[in-house]
Amino acid sequence: MSFASIPKSEDILRAIHHVVGQSDRGHTIGLHEPDFSGTQAWAYVKDCLDTGWVSTAGIWVSRFEKELCTVTGAKHAIAVSNGTVALRLALHVIGVKPGDEVVLPPLSFVATANAIAHLGAVPHFVDVENSSLGLSPTALNAQLEKVTERKDGVLLNRETGRRIVAILPVHVFGFPAQIIELRKVADAWQLPLVEDAAEALGSWREDIHCGLFGAVGTLSFNGNKLITTGGGGALLTNNDEIAKNARHLSTTAKQQHPWSFHHDAVGWNDRMPNLNAALGVAQIEDLNRRLKIKQKLAKEYIQAFSKLDGIEVLPEPPGCKSNYWMVTLRFTTPDPGAANAQRLRLLEKAHETGLLLRPIWSSLNELPMYTSCPAGPLLVAEDQAPRLINIPSSPQLHNEWGRT
Incomplete structure (x- = not known):
């Protein structure tokens, strides 16, 4: 050696x-x-305490979502309790089901694979390229050519018999993956892209923000991120239907009504609390x-x-x-x-x-x-x-x- x-x-x-x-x-x-100096964090959190709006309803949640849309160019942002929840919800709304396979790179935080497993689905690992450390378009296409076949419009892994239903690239350390080429591969194989942009707030490839190349992308606002809400995450999408479903399912699938509690699907209580969103607004202004x-x-x-x-x-x-x-x-x-x-x-x-x-x-x-x-x-x-x-x-x- x-x-x-x-x-x-x-x-x-x-x-x-x-x-x-x-x-x-x-x-x-x-x-x-994290650092909140020079921000309005104290004033915004104090507003939550003064008004009593500390949970998942309140003006700061909607304001944070609007600010996210402004800084990323997304049509929709749905704020949730953490980045793992955001990934799990994103995969669910694009149709990942138990027993399905989702393609992802092996170089990522464990949450990327866990979000797949939480839905009862199976991670399928494909190699990275060394410039961005992101999923390799060449390796992705080669693996799909090697192991898949299409039967009755469904892409199957010949070796496992499971459906391959989505591609989950990761923008590692904030470096944009080769997402344009990955999107071409995804389109050719008729597979949706769900982008793990947990670390990539403020990162762009060409003139598009990370998380907006595919069907849906996700962000994290953990304590070690550029913007932190303590815990927290968000979905970004330009697709109206995906945004509607994600927002609905993240709010226990409750139908809107002044007093009635009627839920029309199995949902989750995923929404970001107002307190956390207030912290996020204070920092996103900076x-x-x-x-x-x-x-x-x-x-x-x-x-x-x-x-x-x-x-x-x-x-x-x-x-x-x-x-x-x-x-x-x-x-x-x-x-x-x-x-x-x-x-x-x-x-x-x-x-x-x-x-x-x-x-x-x-x-x-x-x-x-x-x-x-x-x-x-x-x-x-x-x-x-x-x-x-x-x-x-x-x-x-x-x-x-x-x-x-």
Whole structure:
């Protein structure tokens, strides 16, 4: 095993500290932390408390949805309690049923696969490409050609006998996937696209926001996202019928009436509370500033690492604008084992000094509940996963946030 082409951990840490300042055990630097300074968060949450509208009804929920439509260009936004719920609901409304298969990449947070499993469906893993780390259009088409046949208008996996009913690409770390090419493949195979854009608020490919290339997309507003509502998520769609069904089912499928409780389907109590939405509105008003500072932070990292051989900062793909949710380093040595060993040493040294770096998630196909799921060759994912590490990316780490 050769380490000749891998930089020393000390040099990597020095480059990170050059951008974000020093850390120690008494002053840790997190990956991506919430910050409400300079916003109206306190006033908006206080309005909820003063008026008593703290649950799933209230002006802030509808206002948050309108703000999401404004900043993304979506026709409809449906705010729900978290990103996993948003994915599960999105898959349900486009017709995913128990026993169906949904195609997705293995490099994602576990919620992507869990949302499929929550419906009784089965994840089907297809490889990624290394520029965006997103689902590979070439691998997707090859896998569909290899394992499927169409009978009576239904696309079946010949090896399992199950229907393949949807494609679920992920915009990893806020980098837009090759979604235009993925949409072409999806259209050719007559499969709907459901986009996991949980990390991609403010990310665009060409002039379309992530989450709006397919039938429906989803966002997350977890505490580590660019905009947080504590917990929370949303569906984005330009399809009137999908929006109507999602909103109805997320509100226990209750038919509107001044006093009668009549429910016409099995629904969920998924809606985002007013308190959470108030937090979201306060931050989305500050979104453009946050995105600009995130871009500057990423550029400073790129500059800081430009003279180190064997490692790179992942750039936004051509033709895209990324929110750089998680600035990500990639070891470029040919040997992924050597890269992984160096990554482990870097993690140990960083955490000793209060710098909270993080490796990419475990590949979904390697988790115990998903090892028996269908999968194509995953050579790129297997090569890339050991090379990747996230570094501190909070916009407030940049000196233009208003701090020194």
